Amino acid sequence: MNRLANLSFASAARTLVLSSVLLVSFVLNSRSGLAQCVPPPAGLVSWWRGEGDALDQLGNNPGILVGNTSFGAGQVGRGFVFDGSGDGVQVGNPASLQLQDFTIEAWVKRGNFSVVSPSVPVGFIFDYGSSGYGFGVDNSGALILTKVGVNSVTTGPLLTDVNFHHLAVTKAGSTVQFFFDGTAYAVGAYDPGFAFSGGAAIGAQSDNLANGFLGTIDELTVYSRALAAGEIQAIYNAGSAGKCTSPFARRSRHSSSCSLPIKP
Numbered sequence: 609m610n611r612l613a614n615l616s617f618a619s620a621a622r623t624l625v626l627s628s629v630l631l632v633s634f635v636l637n638s639r640s641g642l643a644q645c646v647p648p649p650a651g652l653v654s655w656w657r658g659e660g661d662a663l664d665q666l667g668n669n670p671g672i673l674v675g676n677t678s679f680g681a682g683q684v685g686r687g688f689v690f691d692g693s694g695d696g697v698q699v700g701n702p703a704s705l706q707l708q709d710f711t712i713e714a715w716v717k718r719g720n721f722s723v724v725s726p727s728v729p730v731g732f733i734f735d736y737g738s739s740g741y742g743f744g745v746d747n748s749g750a751l752i753l754t755k756v757g758v759n760s761v762t763t764g765p766l767l768t769d770v771n772f773h774h775l776a777v778t779k780a781g782s783t784v785q786f787f788f789d790g791t792a793y794a795v796g797a798y799d800p801g802f803a804f805s806g807g808a809a810i811g812a813q814s815d816n817l818a819n820g821f822l823g824t825i826d827e828l829t830v831y832s833r834a835l836a837a838g839e840i841q842a843i844y845n846a847g848s849a850g851k852c853t854s855p856f857a858r859r860s861r862h863s864s865s866c867s868l869p870i871k872p
């Protein structure tokens with residue numbers, strides 16, 4: 609009887625241990641944030657992922673690395689790392705980016721608590737040069753949309769630490785909204801009429817590389833319409849899973865003539 613009792617006890621103990629292991633595994637998996645990628649919203653124009661090159665995931669507007677732009681840990685894989693001095697990713701002046709209504713969204717990490725650009729108080733995240741649109745951050749962490757060199761609207765301070773945060777600006781007519789980690793911040797009417805004599809760039813003013821951003825910019829994406837709050841929140845909630853890359857097969861800069869099945 610004692611032997612049977614011991615065997616029964618050993619069997620029960622093994623079952624208990626196995627159950628505990630499975631439970632711990634389940635909890636760890638649940639806590640590891642196995643978020644699903646989010647399908648990209650309609651209206652995509654360009655999506656620079658920063659995965660070790662300046663390619664546009666859609667193949668429309670491949671960029672050129674300028675200065676000593678490098679790559680480092682991003683929110684989704686890798687991202688562009690800028691020192692703020694002569695760095696940037698220039699993407700030319702294509703008609704597809706000459707927009708009056710748009711969304712610009714990216715994961716952004718400051719490289720310094722107090723300085724967003726080494727010699728000026730504003731660092732650009734995506735900028736079209738003089739009289740074009742520019743989306744940036746100032747030293748206080750306020751988000752800015754500007755008609756470069758003319759006027760601007762701003763909200764914040766919001767980006768005040770050196771962690772990754774999701775930033776976005778949407779514009780539909782005169783309605784402008786900023787988003788910080790999925791939360792919307794409305795500003796007053798703003799529709800200055802942008803002009804596009806120069807090209808656009810990630811991480812600096814494109815025409816003179818001024819206002820270089822000090823930090824990391826990842827998954828910078830431009831859309832030809834103002835996304836809804838829920839669409840931006842879904843991208844934020846996807847976190848490091850990011851936007852789903854399918855069906856947007858990666859295109860090289862030598863195959864930009866190919867069209868992509870972008871859904872309306």
Ligand SMILES: [Ca+2]
Pocket residue numbers: 657658659682683684685686687826827
């Ligand atoms: Ca990335």
